[in-house]
Amino acid sequence: MSEVFYQSITQLAAELEAKKLSAVELMQAVIARTKAVEPRVRAFNSFDESDALAQAAASDTRRAAGQSRGPLDGIPVALKDVIAVKDQPLTASSRILANFVSPYDATVTTRLRDAGAVLWGRCNCDEFAMGSSTENSGFHVTGNPWDVTRVPGGSSGGSAAALAAGEAIATLGSDTGGSVRQPAALCGVVGMKPTYGLVSRYGLIAYASSLDQIGPFGRTVEDTATVLRAIAGHDERDSTSYRATILDYRAELAAHKGPWRLGIPKEYFGEGLDPEIGAAVEQAIAFYKSQGCEIREVSLPHTRYCLDTYYIIATAEASSNLARYDGVRYGHRSKQAKDGVDLSYQSRAEGFGAEVKRRIILGTYVLSSGYYDAYYLRAQKVRTLIRRDFLEAYKDVDALITPTSPVPAFKIGEKSDPLAMYLCDIYTIGVNLAGLPGISVPCGFTKSGLPIGVQLIGQPFQEACLLAIAHAYDRAHDWNTRHPIL
Numbered sequence: 001m002s003e004v005f006y007q008s009i010t011q012l013a014a015e016l017e018a019k020k021l022s023a024v025e026l027m028q029a030v031i032a033r034t035k036a037v038e039p040r041v042r043a044f045n046s047f048d049e050s051d052a053l054a055q056a057a058a059s060d061t062r063r064a065a066g067q068s069r070g071p072l073d074g075i076p077v078a079l080k081d082v083i084a085v086k087d088q089p090l091t092a093s094s095r096i097l098a099n100f101v102s103p104y105d106a107t108v109t110t111r112l113r114d115a116g117a118v119l120w121g122r123c124n125c126d127e128f129a130m131g132s133s134t135e136n137s138g139f140h141v142t143g144n145p146w147d148v149t150r151v152p153g154g155s156s157g158g159s160a161a162a163l164a165a166g167e168a169i170a171t172l173g174s175d176t177g178g179s180v181r182q183p184a185a186l187c188g189v190v191g192m193k194p195t196y197g198l199v200s201r202y203g204l205i206a207y208a209s210s211l212d213q214i215g216p217f218g219r220t221v222e223d224t225a226t227v228l229r230a231i232a233g234h235d236e237r238d239s240t241s242y243r244a245t246i247l248d249y250r251a252e253l254a255a256h257k258g259p260w261r262l263g264i265p266k267e268y269f270g271e272g273l274d275p276e277i278g279a280a281v282e283q284a285i286a287f288y289k290s291q292g293c294e295i296r297e298v299s300l301p302h303t304r305y306c307l308d309t310y311y312i313i314a315t316a317e318a319s320s321n322l323a324r325y326d327g328v329r330y331g332h333r334s335k336q337a338k339d340g341v342d343l344s345y346q347s348r349a350e351g352f353g354a355e356v357k358r359r360i361i362l363g364t365y366v367l368s369s370g371y372y373d374a375y376y377l378r379a380q381k382v383r384t385l386i387r388r389d390f391l392e393a394y395k396d397v398d399a400l401i402t403p404t405s406p407v408p409a410f411k412i413g414e415k416s417d418p419l420a421m422y423l424c425d426i427y428t429i430g431v432n433l434a435g436l437p438g439i440s441v442p443c444g445f446t447k448s449g450l451p452i453g454v455q456l457i458g459q460p461f462q463e464a465c466l467l468a469i470a471h472a473y474d475r476a477h478d479w480n481t482r483h484p485i486l
């Protein structure tokens with residue numbers, strides 16, 4: 001059996017329940033591991049050992065009194081530094097929020113607390129979740145645990161790296177265009193983006209509100225299902241939250257048996273796909289075929305407009321959402337300002353990094369009078385066509401199967417051109433534009449030892465079915481038992 005910090009929630013919950021392990025011992029093991037590897041991985045922006053140990057002790061007290069709250073009770077879960085935890089720093093990896101402390105809990109944070117999870121550390125990310133490598137963090141770059149000279153992906157790179165390095169048992173990220181699934185693929189863990197509206201965005205720092213969705217990372221699909229169940233569900237504090245029935249997703253894994261009909265979107269296997277990734281995904285498809293699944297090619301004809309559509313809508317919404325950082329209400333305040341208007345100007349100039357500024361400029365442009373119809377409005381119409389493509393495909397298939405990322409983890413500093421970076425999301429952004437659930441599952445390694453992920457895309461609010469399809473692959477393979485040498 002592997003070290004404590006590399007075990008799954010399922011394994012650890014059994015040990016905690018049998019009193020072979022205490023939540024405090026588990027937390028101590030995760031803290032020791034974090035201290036040992038963090039100088040190289042740098043997955044966290046901050047963590048609070050004494051607070052985590054106090055939560056773990058409370059979990060042990062509950063369990064001793066016969067009041068365990070279920071499988072997450074006593075499990076250390078780390079959150080991306082865009083999710084509010086009361087009285088802890090909340091920075092979005094931006095200099096503009098470097099000194100901000102959250103006065104309240106996000107809904108997902110409250111729900112994890114209610115499930116007994118131990119809230120542990122705030123994970124590094126690209127500034128305001130804008131990026132695909134974590135290199136846009138205003139603080140430091142996170143290393144990929146499989147090769148620390150390479151990126152962990154992004155924007156939730158710290159959440160993926162912390163899990164892969166054994167610095168947490170599960171983590172949360174946010175996914176606006178692929179930010180949970182892509183780093184999951186690059187770090188060899190499972191990462192899921194739920195259907196838009198399934199998980200509350202209350203207490204999530206907004207990037208592009210019509211696309212943002214919080215999602216779980218787990219070592220296994222089963223663990224991912226356990227965390228999703230805890231965080232999902234209607235919340236009146238998020239007006240886009242949906243009144244969906246929340247199932248016990250882990251228990252449901254056994255209820256959906258297949259064989260399923262899986263679609264291969266032909267547009268997702270073209271130019272730009274690394275051949276080793278293509279081969280690994282073909283192997284995963286062959287596995288499903290061997291299980292009796294029907295595999296058919298489908299077409300999502302508007303795929304070629306996804307990137308353009310995304311970068312118009314996401315930047316437009318970002319330019320509006322980020323207007324609140326003005327140096328007046330909270331965050332960095334410039335000391336150079338001459339007057340009130342200059343205060344906002346200087347505070348933003350000093351506080352935001354280059355990529356964030358690029359996006360605010362682009363987003364302001366596409367929303368400006370005279371260009372709104374040509375760009376923003378048109379992008380919204382194309383977005384509808386992109387969603388229709390998926391819904392059309394679902395008349396014939398239960399889910400789609402694609403690569404998660406066109407490339408494995410690349411070297412830190414390798415992609416200096418913004419467009420090259422944007423292309424990392426080519427297979428993940430369609431899912432956000434269409435509001436669908438998607439999951440990345442480890443499906444092999446390149447010859448040089450870098451993880452590869454396969455993406456499964458499901459139908460709206462059919463998370464139970466999507467997780468079951470992913471689980472069928474995950475439990476039949478042992479990719480998740482391999483760990484990086486650190």
Ligand code: GLN
Pocket residue numbers: 129130131132154155174175176177178179180207314425
């Ligand atoms: N890489 C994409 C972007 O930069 C997606 C980021 C995300 O999902 N938060 O916008």
